[in-house]
Amino acid sequence: MSDVVRELGSRALLDEAARRGADCEVWSVRRETEEVVCRGGTVERRSDVVSGATAVTVWCEGTEGYAVQALPDSADPALVRSALAVGRALPDRVVAPDDPPPAPERPVRAVHRPCLDEATVGAVRSLSEARTGLDIELRARAERSSVRLHRQGGEARGYRTGLFQLQARVTSTTADGVGFVSHQAFGDRAAGPLGEAAPRDLAELCELADVLATPPVADPRYDDVLVTGWVMVKLLALVAPAFQLDTVNEGRSPLAGRTGRRVCAPGVDLVDDPAAPEYPLAxxxxxxxxxxxxxxxxxxxxxxxxxxxxxxxxxxxxxxSGWRGASGEMPRVGPSHLSLRPGPVIGAGPREGRRLLRVVQANGAHTSNGITGDFSIGANAVLEEPGGVCRNAGNITLAGNVFELLRRIEGHDGVVRVSRSHTAFLTSPGVWANHLTIGR
Structure with missing residues (x-):
């Protein structure tokens, strides 16, 4: 759909609002998503979907109303009427923004529009081939989105994004047990995730799945603990709302009133950057x-x-930092590309002569509290001997407090992992911490 046609749709909604004496803002997104699932060297299924949403916000006589339609670039005047009805029903009195939002100061970087062509599908299919006893399932997705915003009194503007996502699920089955591990990789084109998957990530996942399929060690004692990035990004997601002003205003953030005070270990940075070079949805x-x-x-x-x-x-x-949900819901505060950047590197392996417990996968939260930061999760771990040999530590329970963990980070391994939730990406390396409670 051309930009001219899209603007005609938003202009029709703005005109409808003006006829009804309302200020108006129209937001729309159009998504094209291709997906292929490969397993054991074969293509199991493919899909190609076009989706999107149109959201209208209106301000009229001190009220604010909104309405959403699961259709990109809608020109349906019923959207405006519904938004006005919602505004009249809501108790809050809201003052409309004085002016259209300002234009961004920096130019948008070049955007790549990835697709699942036959060469890409062939590469994914080839990577899913595995020996007997090992099952590799790869889900590759190419997403192309176009976002537009048109505010009454201003010019329509938009931007495009391109994302390639590769999700791997590796299962090792032996006579002694089953080991499973998963991983996600992202980029603005297929070459990055596929290039890393072959020489590094996939080989590591297969080796780790094999270890987790062996019987757990009888002696679970350890000297040091490494919470890998795969687990840290899940713990970081638990407390990310504490760094949001809406949570502060609602009295649900333990960080309220602590600006200028130490909340993480020295040398630790936490940065949200919607234009980060490694963030494909910039x-x-x-x-x-x-x-x-x-x-x-x-x-x-x-x-x-x-x-x-x-x-x-x-x-x-x-x-x-106001972002809509996948269906175009009203903007809420949230991160875009939140990166935990700890201080000095201790190293990827255990210190000399010491036994390392490497927590490699979270299996779900038994209990978690985003306000206090307390958590107790099921996890899988491996024990790494001083000589480098890894053995299965079995299923464990990892418990503690995420805010305390951030304050007591002792170092990191430099291996950054990524987790995605709609538009939000969380990244973190593995961190060293010896104050967590671990049980079997």
């Missing part, structure tokens, strides 16, 4: 139109600021 502005920029939440262990949006932040300098 956005010049958030879903409210506010220009995005890198937000240093924690610098050298000290809390500096919070993420905010138009509703939660007092001024424009604290905004830029």
């Amino acid at each position: 956005a010049p502005w958030d879903d409210e139109g506010t220009p995005t920029r890198a937000v240093p939440l924690v610098t050298d262990g000290v809390l500096r600021r919070f993420l905010g949006n138009r509703r939660s932040a007092p001024g424009p300098t604290d905004r830029g």
Whole structure:
């Protein structure tokens, strides 16, 4: 669909709102998603889907209303009527923004539009081939999105994104047991994840699955603990809301009032950057139109600021983190590309002469509390002997407090892992910590 046709749709909605005496903003997204699943050297299924949403926000007589339709670039005037009805039903009195959002200061970088051509599918299929006893399932996805925002009194503007995602599920089956491990890789084109999967990631996953399929060691004692990036990104997701202004305003963040105080170990940075070079969904502005920029939440262990949006932040300098859900829901505060960057590297292996417990996979939260940071999760771990030999440590329970973990990070292994939830990416290396409670 051309930009001219798309603008005609948003203009029709803006005109409908104006006829009804309302200020209006139209946001829309159009997504093209290709997916292929390969297993054992064969293509199991393929899909190609076009989806999207149109969201309308209206301000009229001190009220704010919104409506969403699961259709990209809709021009249906019923959207405006529904948004006005919602505004009249809501109790809150809201003042409309004075002006259309400003244009972003920096140019948008070049965007690649990945696709699942036959060469890419062939590469994925080839990587899924495995020996007897090993099952490799690879899910490759190419996403191409186009986001547009049109505010009454301003010009329509938009940006495009391209994302290639490779998800691997490796299962090793032996006479003694079954070992399973999963992994995700992302990039703005297929060459990155596929290039890493063959020489490094996939070989590591297969080796790890084989170890987890062996009987657990009888002696579970260890000297050091490494919580790998695969597990750290899940723990970081638990407390990410504490770094958001909406959570602070609602009294649910334990970090409220602690700006300028130490909340992480010295040398640890926590940065949200929607334009990070490694972030394939880079956005010049958030879903409210506010220009995005890198937000240093924690610098050298000290809390500096919070993420905010138009509703939660007092001024424009604290905004830029208002993102809609997958179905176009009203913008809420959230990270885009949140990176935990710890201080000095101790090293990928255990210290000389010491036995390492490497926690490699979280299997679900038994209990977790995003306000206090307390957690107890099931996990898989391996024991690495001083000579480098790895053995299965079995299923364990890992418990502690994420905020305390951040304050007591002793180092990291430099191996960064990534987790994705819609538009939010969380990245972290593995970290060393000896104060967690571990049981079997």
